[in-house]
Amino acid sequence: MTDIGAALDEAHRRxxxxxxATTAQVTRDLDLAEExxxxxxxxxxxxxxxxxxxxRPGAWLTQAARHRALDVLRREAAFxxxxxxxxxxxxxxxxxxxxIFTCCHPALAREAQVALTARLVCGxxxxxxxxxxxxxxxxxxxxxxxxxxxxxxxxIPYRVPADDQLAERLGPVLDVxxxxxxxxxxxxxGPSLIRHDLVTAxxxxxxxxxxxxxxxxxxxxxxxxxxxxDARTASRVSAEGRLLLLPEQDRSLWDRQQIAxxxxxxxxxxxxHPPTRYAVEAAIAAVxxxxxxxxxxxxxxxxxxxxxxxRLCPGSPVVALNRAVALSFRDGPAAGxxxxxxxxxxxxxxxxxxxxxxxxxxxxxxxxxxxxxxxYEEALTLTDNETERAFLKRQLP
Amino acid sequence: xxxxxxLIYGDPAQWEAMTPEQWKDHDxxxxxxxxxxxPRVVGGEQLEFPASATTLRGxxxxxxxxxxxxxxxxxxxxxxxxxxxxEVLALTxxxxxxxxxxxxxxxxxxxxxx
Numbered sequence: 001m002t003d004i005g006a007a008l009d010e011a012h013r014r015x016x017x018x019x020x021a022t023t024a025q026v027t028r029d030l031d032l033a034e035e036x037x038x039x040x041x042x043x044x045x046x047x048x049x050x051x052x053x054x055x056r057p058g059a060w061l062t063q064a065a066r067h068r069a070l071d072v073l074r075r076e077a078a079f080x081x082x083x084x085x086x087x088x089x090x091x092x093x094x095x096x097x098x099x100i101f102t103c104c105h106p107a108l109a110r111e112a113q114v115a116l117t118a119r120l121v122c123g124x125x126x127x128x129x130x131x132x133x134x135x136x137x138x139x140x141x142x143x144x145x146x147x148x149x150x151x152x153x154x155x156i157p158y159r160v161p162a163d164d165q166l167a168e169r170l171g172p173v174l175d176v177x178x179x180x181x182x183x184x185x186x187x188x189x190g191p192s193l194i195r196h197d198l199v200t201a202x203x204x205x206x207x208x209x210x211x212x213x214x215x216x217x218x219x220x221x222x223x224x225x226x227x228x229x230d231a232r233t234a235s236r237v238s239a240e241g242r243l244l245l246l247p248e249q250d251r252s253l254w255d256r257q258q259i260a261x262x263x264x265x266x267x268x269x270x271x272x273h274p275p276t277r278y279a280v281e282a283a284i285a286a287v288x289x290x291x292x293x294x295x296x297x298x299x300x301x302x303x304x305x306x307x308x309x310x311r312l313c314p315g316s317p318v319v320a321l322n323r324a325v326a327l328s329f330r331d332g333p334a335a336g337x338x339x340x341x342x343x344x345x346x347x348x349x350x351x352x353x354x355x356x357x358x359x360x361x362x363x364x365x366x367x368x369x370x371x372x373x374x375x376y377e378e379a380l381t382l383t384d385n386e387t388e389r390a391f392l393k394r395q396l397p
Numbered sequence: 398x399x400x401x402x403x404l405i406y407g408d409p410a411q412w413e414a415m416t417p418e419q420w421k422d423h424d425x426x427x428x429x430x431x432x433x434x435x436p437r438v439v440g441g442e443q444l445e446f447p448a449s450a451t452t453l454r455g456x457x458x459x460x461x462x463x464x465x466x467x468x469x470x471x472x473x474x475x476x477x478x479x480x481x482x483x484e485v486l487a488l489t490x491x492x493x494x495x496x497x498x499x500x501x502x503x504x505x506x507x508x509x510x511x
Contacts, residue, residue: 087481107482154506155399157481 007053008044013204015058016041016123021099023065024158028085030102030148032072033065034120040064084152089159097160097212100205104173105156112147117176119144122201131190132183132198166216174222174278177206181226186385193237193387199230210265217273220265225282227262228289231255243391247294259289280309299330317346318354325358333365353382357392364395373397400439400507401485403475405492407500408468409446426493434477434488441475469500476507 019040024033040061054060073080092098103116111133118129130140150156161169184198206223213219235249266282275283284305291297306323313319320343328336340359349355360375376395383389415423431438447470452460472494479485485504494500 105482107486154504155481157483159481159483161483 004045004048004053007048007057008041011044011057011061012041012123013200015061017099017121017205017208018058018096019061019065020120020123021095022062023069024086024099025088025090025095026066026069027073028088029080029083030086030120030151031145032069036065036068036072037061037123039068043068084155086152087155087157087159089157092160094160094212095158096208098158100173100209101160101169102151102156102158104169104176105151106169106172107154107156108147108150110172110175110179112143112150113172113176114179115140115143116147117205118180118198118201122180122205124197124201128197132187132195134189167218170216170218173209174218177202177209177222178225178278180205181229185229186388189384189386191386192241193243193385194233199233202226203230215272217269218276218278220269221273221276221279221282224262224266224269225278225285227258227265228282228285231258231262231289237387241387241390242394243387245391246288249294251293254289259286262286263289275308275312277309277312280305280312284309297329299326302326303330317343317349318352321349321352321355321358328362328365333362337362337366351382353379353388356382360395369397398478398480400509401477401479401482402505402507403441403477403485403489403492404471404503404505405473405475405494405500406469406503407472407494407497409448409470409472410468411497411499412472413446423493426491430475430488430491433491437478437488439476439478441473443473444471447471472500 016037020033020037023036024030027033027036043064044057044061048054089098100117100121103120104113108116114133115129118124118132119126124132126141126144127137130137133140135143160166180198181202184195184200184202186193187195203223203226206219206226210219210223231254232249234255235251235253236244238244262282263286266279266286269279270283273279284302287298287301287305303323303326306319306326310316310319310323321340324336324339324343327339337359340355340362343349343355344359356375356379360372360379363369363372363375373396376392380389380392383392450461454460477485477488479488482504489495489502489504492502495502
């Protein structure tokens with residue numbers, strides 16, 4: 001039975017998106033495709049213990065979902081004639097890419113793109129997605145229903161954009177994957193720092209996209225960023241669940257193989273394409289990953305990379321904040337504090353806990369302890385992640 | 398094929414401030430839109446300035462103009478036929494109002510009653 005469970009988990013992780021994407025070709029309705037895919041997995045749970053694990057689980061599941069779809073279409077033919085059909089470009093090869101680009105179509109709001117991608121492409125349940133993004137489950141369910149309805153009624157096509165639009169349309173796809181990853185990497189609330197389901201889903205999706213678009217450098221750069229960042233996961237929390245910052249992390253726990261894979265991808269991507277935002281972020285992560293100790297970190301290189309990043313994301317207060325932190329290690333905490341000052345008035349950072357936390361750290365290093373305490377207390381009021389809160393509390397006298 | 402309305406919004410004060418030269422460019426862009434779209438345009442009109450509008454809201458409640466508080470008003474519309482939203486988006490991008498700093502074009506699918 002555990003074998004069946006493991007095989008199903010593996011099939012869910014590896015085949016869900018492809019089963020759904022193929023079924024959508026039959027149903028021409030994303031809602032029904034989702035239902036039939038879900039049903040195929042439920043059917044596998046019932047029949048695999050009796051019939052054994054099929055040789056090609058993905059093909060078995062696709063077949064099961066397809067049968068179910070044809071059955072529903074036959075039974076509900078009269079009702080379905082009145083529903084708008086998904087507009088499918090049948091000349092294209094990869095239905096999986098079609099599904100990904102449809103979920104991230106720019107006519108959908110970002111929160112709808114993220115929800116659809118998490119549900120239809122990554123196969124996360126509505127309850128899991130609701131928990132990750134801190135909304136009640138009925139709200140998330142309604143968001144998904146609205147988004148699927150818009151795809152159908154506005155006739156958002158099930159299509160990979162043409163070459164002249166690909167670069168523009170790839171942007172939201174990469175942003176959605178990145179957002180899924182960061183939401184899992186540091187969960188906005190709850191008892192644990194990391195939500196491994198989201199992190200795994202985001203990395204799997206980035207890998208799939210890279211397999212399908214191997215020549216597209218921005219995709220490789222995003223995959224590199226996720227791999228290098230994720231390689232440090234084992235060292236981010238102590239055995240007692242305490243958040244550890246870079247200087248205190250045990251670097252022998254870092255996944256060297258994953259760092260090497262990410263760095264190789266990044267090097268190849270940078271040779272083919274001018275640096276994108278995610279490529280520069282990956283390069284910064286790589287410099288950290290390559291430093292044998294915290295003290296040996298090349299802050300000149302990192303500050304320089306943040307300068308490049310700031311040019312790619314002009315006016316981004318979060319990038320400016322991270323640059324100030326790098327600067328504080330290159331030129332001292334006073335320089336960091338000076339670079340931070342203009343950001344204090346930025347309304348978009350008014351509730352950003354990392355701004356208060358960075359300021360507190362600079363003040364502490366400058367020996368200005370009363371002001372540092374006030375800044376740590378401010379950061380505490382702004383974050384709901386319990387591991388982060390525990391870290392901030394430890395900084396208080 | 399499906400029908401969409403393109404609802405063109407903008408700030409009437411900005412439209413009124415346009416020079417004859419700017420209007421010429423504006424009209425040329427619309428001309429280009431109609432030429433490119435060809436028979437896919439099945440209708441459309443430019444509307445008079447909102448000062449000419451009268452709104453009824455409930456019996457006997459007449460208002461001068463559309464929404465007195467809004468700066469952005471409906472200035473005109475097209476009705477087009479297209480296969481999907483991407484096709485409409487490509488056409489709509491030709492409209493000058495998309496590129497003006499005020500306003501924009503709202504794309505709404507039309508419900509077709511049998």
